[in-house]
Amino acid sequence: MNNIEAEKLVVAPVERKDGTYALRLCITHGRITAGMMKTVMKTMEEFNLPFLRSTTGQRMNLEGIPADRVDEVIASLGTAAGKIPPGVAACAGAGICKYGMQESGEMADRLLALIKQNGPYPSKVKSGVSGCKMACAHSFVRDIGMIGGPKGWDVHFGGSSRKDAVPGVKLGSGLGMDDALELVGKALVFYRENGNKRERSSAMLRRLGTEALLNALG
Ligand code: SF4
Known part of the structure; x- marks a missing residue:
């Protein structure tokens, strides 16, 4: 680079x-x-x-x-003002951090591409990619949370760190990168199609129930 x-x-x-x-x-x-x-x-x-x-x-x-x-x-700055694009917070990950179980950087790059590809959404989508369960990227309380473990990635969806703070629903555990991202893609499509305007993913799950999401994912 x-x-x-x-x-x-x-x-x-x-x-x-x-x-x-x-x-x-x-x-x-x-x-x-x-x-x-x-x-x-x-x-x-x-x-x-x-x-x-x-x-x-x-x-x-x-x-x-x-x-x-x-x-x-x-x-x-050599640029023009634009709309704020979705962002993914990523921790140091296994390549740098001695506690890391999975590499955060590549997952964060691919997750960001997936989020951009599936949008627009009813509201903001904040994501966190953490290489282990210490969750330095606050992955348990993001709309999308990826957390590395010894066998692969745990996928969480619908978390919030606001006054209605709640951890995301665990959609899968110990998954390879491709499978984890496929699951996130389906959850994003569900949010895009079922969320009300300006409704965050956590509020949508509170309104519809987590079963609705889990059933849609099969
Ligand atoms: S979440 Fe784990 S791998 Fe990532 S920086 Fe924190 S301790 Fe390291």
Whole structure:
């Protein structure tokens, strides 16, 4: 991978309480290349921006942009404002972490592609890929949670970390990557076809019952 040529950043403006804006930099699974850092640093220096803040979803917010300079900052990053794409949070995984049972990076890449392919959905789909049951990517409380074990992947669906916090329903256990993703694909289709507008997956399961999902998956 060429880490010096900056890949194009997907950015979205977010209004702040004090009237300034942040730009959400929609990076993939928290990975930042040297090229991206160079581009962002140059912009921060040019516009005297105070800081870059990491989000809980493994993205970055470029903070403190005056409202009348948002367009200039976006142009300086060499991109255009866009809709925030779905994101997948991934832990270090077996390739890096001594506790890891499964490799998180490839699973996160394939899961993100699958989520994009099956959308749009009634509401946000937040996902977490964790290489073991410590679940550092908060996989038990995401809409989609993948958790590595000694024999393969456990698949959870419909979790929430909000005020109605609930772990996702376990759809499968000890699965190979292809089988785990096939199961997620079916659950996403069920959500797309049965969720009400703006209804998160956890709320849909509360309304319809988990049996409805399990029956649909066969
Ligand atoms: S979930 Fe497990 S494999 Fe992933 S970073 Fe945490 S301890 Fe390591």
